[in-house]
Amino acid sequence: MILTFPHMGNTYITAKVLLDELGVSYVIPPLDNQEALSIGARYAPELACLPLKINLGNYIKAYEQGADTILITGGCGPCRFGYYSEIEQGILRDLGIKMDVIALEKPDAGLLELMRRIYRLSGYEKNVNRVIGAVKKAARISALVDELERQTFRTRPRETAKGSTDRIYSAFRENVLNAKGYDGIKKLIGETSEKLSAIKVNRNQTPLKIGIVGEIYTTIDSATSFNLDIKLGNLGVEVDRAVTVSGWIIDHMFKKALRLPYDTGYVDAAKPYLKTMIGGHAQETVGHSAQYADRGFDGIIQIYPLSCMPEIVAQSVLPGLSRDKDIPVMTLIIDEMSGEAGYMTRIEAFLDVLDRRRERSIG
Amino acid sequence: MSIILMGCFIMKKVGIPRGLSYYEFYAAWKVFFEELGAEVVLSDRTSKKIIDDGVKACVDEACFAVKIFFGHVINLMGRADCIFIPRLTSISRNEYVCPKFGGLPDMVRGSIGGLPFIIDAEINMRKDKNGGLKAAYEAGSFFTTDRALIRSAYNKAVKSGYGVLPAEAAAPAGVLKNEGRLKIAVIGHGYNLYDSCLNMNLLNKIRAENAEVITLDMLDRDSIIKRSGTIPKKMFWNFGSKAVGAAFCLLDRQDIDGILYVMAFGCGVDSFVCDYVERLIRREKDLPFAVITLDEHSGEAGLNTRIEAFIDMIRWRKKNDINLPSHGQYLHHGESSAG
Numbered sequence: 001m002i003l004t005f006p007h008m009g010n011t012y013i014t015a016k017v018l019l020d021e022l023g024v025s026y027v028i029p030p031l032d033n034q035e036a037l038s039i040g041a042r043y044a045p046e047l048a049c050l051p052l053k054i055n056l057g058n059y060i061k062a063y064e065q066g067a068d069t070i071l072i073t074g075g076c077g078p079c080r081f082g083y084y085s086e087i088e089q090g091i092l093r094d095l096g097i098k099m100d101v102i103a104l105e106k107p108d109a110g111l112l113e114l115m116r117r118i119y120r121l122s123g124y125e126k127n128v129n130r131v132i133g134a135v136k137k138a139a140r141i142s143a144l145v146d147e148l149e150r151q152t153f154r155t156r157p158r159e160t161a162k163g164s165t166d167r168i169y170s171a172f173r174e175n176v177l178n179a180k181g182y183d184g185i186k187k188l189i190g191e192t193s194e195k196l197s198a199i200k201v202n203r204n205q206t207p208l209k210i211g212i213v214g215e216i217y218t219t220i221d222s223a224t225s226f227n228l229d230i231k232l233g234n235l236g237v238e239v240d241r242a243v244t245v246s247g248w249i250i251d252h253m254f255k256k257a258l259r260l261p262y263d264t265g266y267v268d269a270a271k272p273y274l275k276t277m278i279g280g281h282a283q284e285t286v287g288h289s290a291q292y293a294d295r296g297f298d299g300i301i302q303i304y305p306l307s308c309m310p311e312i313v314a315q316s317v318l319p320g321l322s323r324d325k326d327i328p329v330m331t332l333i334i335d336e337m338s339g340e341a342g343y344m345t346r347i348e349a350f351l352d353v354l355d356r357r358r359e360r361s362i363g
Numbered sequence: 364m365s366i367i368l369m370g371c372f373i374m375k376k377v378g379i380p381r382g383l384s385y386y387e388f389y390a391a392w393k394v395f396f397e398e399l400g401a402e403v404v405l406s407d408r409t410s411k412k413i414i415d416d417g418v419k420a421c422v423d424e425a426c427f428a429v430k431i432f433f434g435h436v437i438n439l440m441g442r443a444d445c446i447f448i449p450r451l452t453s454i455s456r457n458e459y460v461c462p463k464f465g466g467l468p469d470m471v472r473g474s475i476g477g478l479p480f481i482i483d484a485e486i487n488m489r490k491d492k493n494g495g496l497k498a499a500y501e502a503g504s505f506f507t508t509d510r511a512l513i514r515s516a517y518n519k520a521v522k523s524g525y526g527v528l529p530a531e532a533a534a535p536a537g538v539l540k541n542e543g544r545l546k547i548a549v550i551g552h553g554y555n556l557y558d559s560c561l562n563m564n565l566l567n568k569i570r571a572e573n574a575e576v577i578t579l580d581m582l583d584r585d586s587i588i589k590r591s592g593t594i595p596k597k598m599f600w601n602f603g604s605k606a607v608g609a610a611f612c613l614l615d616r617q618d619i620d621g622i623l624y625v626m627a628f629g630c631g632v633d634s635f636v637c638d639y640v641e642r643l644i645r646r647e648k649d650l651p652f653a654v655i656t657l658d659e660h661s662g663e664a665g666l667n668t669r670i671e672a673f674i675d676m677i678r679w680r681k682k683n684d685i686n687l688p689s690h691g692q693y694l695h696h697g698e699s700s701a702g
Contacts, residue, residue, distance in 0.1 A: 078459030313466030
């Protein structure tokens with residue numbers, strides 16, 4: 001069994017730690033998600049959402065490199081993501097690509113089936129503690145990687161020599177593929193963080209602050225949204241993104257499943273505009289937007305893939321929030337037809353608006 | 364709180380938009396509100412104006428049916444004391460409806476100004492079979508404080524109204540001839556199939572070709588539910604599991620000549636259900652299958668051509684398949700979603 005898994009931003013680092021620690025052999029699909037998208041768009045249903053198309057491209061690339069089993073997480077709705085495993089299996093089957101899928105979710109057949117899947121995933125490891133240890137280590141790495149990314153968000157707009165952060169960070173994303181296991185990757189993260197801290201920054205600068213909200217895949221996977229977070233940083237904007245890989249793993253998958261308390265401040269913040277959970281990350285989008293506004297951010301950018309159901313609802317209620325809290329909100333919708341230049345024009349115009357607003361409030 | 368208390372006395376006319384869940388639940392809702400002494404005001408039938416108003420008010424990315432629903436809400440403004448837009452999170456065990464149904468009242472509030480009071484009781488029967496009654500208590504509290512009355516109104520509504528289709532769903536009499544009659548199954552959401560303005564009179568166009576139309580509502584409900592659980596992972600959308608179950612039922616039958624899948628552009632649920640059903644049918648049986656995607660830019664001439672071509676193809680393969688093959692193994696493969 002040679003495993004593979006779909007890309008989503010830096011999740012490959014977390015997955016790598018998990019599989020390294022379990023001692024399972026695996027293939028990481030090439031990092032280029034734009035190419036994966038063009039492959040996936042050929043075979044996926046036209047109106048399927050973007051992440052499904054990218055996933056398919058990742059699988060087909062990994063299959064060419066010898067992978068035969070796919071590891072993904074699942075869900076039970078109402079967002080389409082919960083049914084990805086079945087639709088993807090159907091498409092691969094009709095393409096004649098023989099790949100198994102291990103979906104980590106609560107199956108219809110009950111919890112015993114889930115245990116069986118984990119058992120299979122861990123290479124039939126009998127030592128339960130080793131499995132739990134590997135999961136814990138992976139969760140810890142995901143938190144460290146997210147912290148590292150936050151550090152780049154702070155450094156990028158303030159650095160005096162433009163491009164310093166990008167050089168260090170993209171080198172990290174390449175080098176991490178050669179690091180091995182929890183210890184190796186943790187060391188690399190530590191070194192990278194030190195390098196980032198050593199970058200010369202202009203401390204007097206007060207950059208514009210923009211909160212990025214929206215559907216998890218397109219916000220976390222920077223390449224899908226034309227490296228929006230990086231581009232904004234290089235235009236002198238400090239970005240923040242409340243939805244993270246580690247938050248998703250720790251809050252969404254563990255704490256929720258084990259019924260432990262976790263931060264639900266966004267639920268209350270969203271309440272005046274969106275009363276209930278409707279699936280996906282709509283509640284997070286609306287709640288985080290309200291929280292960003294209260295924290296004094298200059299603007300909010302919502303990103304989602306075309307036809308994403310929960311985010312369409314969020315988009316419909318955001319104008320009210322924007323009016324009430326007096327904060328500009330821009331929505332960017334992404335699909336395989338999106339062109340980078342058009343988006344950059346819109347982003348630059350949005351930044352001009354934010355700049356003027358700030359000047360007016362000071363002057 | 365004062366609005367709610369006042370509501371008990373003022374609200375006499377409750378408006379129901381003729382869109383989305385109207386096509387499934389209107390009969391029950393009408394009984395429920397009338398039992399509580401309210402007058403039900405229904406929005407007008409979908410028209411060009413209603414579509415235009417809805418398209419203008421709604422975000423571009425929503426599906427066509429949601430946009431039309433917005434138009435119906437606008438149509439009701441000034442005609443009713445309140446508008447009933449329930450939050451349909453789930454109407455069946457372990458299944459959801461669609462995120463947009465769950466957030467519908469929020470979407471309407473966020474997009475249309477000057478609305479009357481909106482009754483947005485949440486119907487959630489995913490884990491709780493009493494979810495319907497709970498929603499009834501909430502919705503009914505705006506008309507009466509008598510919980511027993513609400514309960515009896517709810518029971519009457521479920522008994523006499525559940526599963527009753529609205530007038531739009533009825534087939535006109537006398538169109539079909541017995542000789543050479545085809546049977547075409549049409550899979551799609553009720554609100555896409557029965558709103559003849561939305562789909563440019565699609566069902567009657569098929570009937571005009573002397574083909575009987577069979578929709579999901581005409582199949583046996585119990586066998587649909589039974590068959591929907593036979594796939595490895597059951598669909599978690601109410602419509603999805605219904606459509607998959609229905610596809611199995613249609614494959615079992617020998618009298619179906621072709622299957623049409625009708626969806627609205629941008630419908631997330633349909634994008635997956637359609638793909639699943641199409642692959643299922645193609646694997647199991649050599650049966651003509653086509654997809655029709657509708658939105659506010661659809662042209663009627665294009666629709667006519669596609670329906671005529673679909674029916675012609677079915678008739679030709681019946682008539683002269685030996686002399687001139689009008690279908691092959693992969694004839695429609697990969698071309699179904701064009702247009």
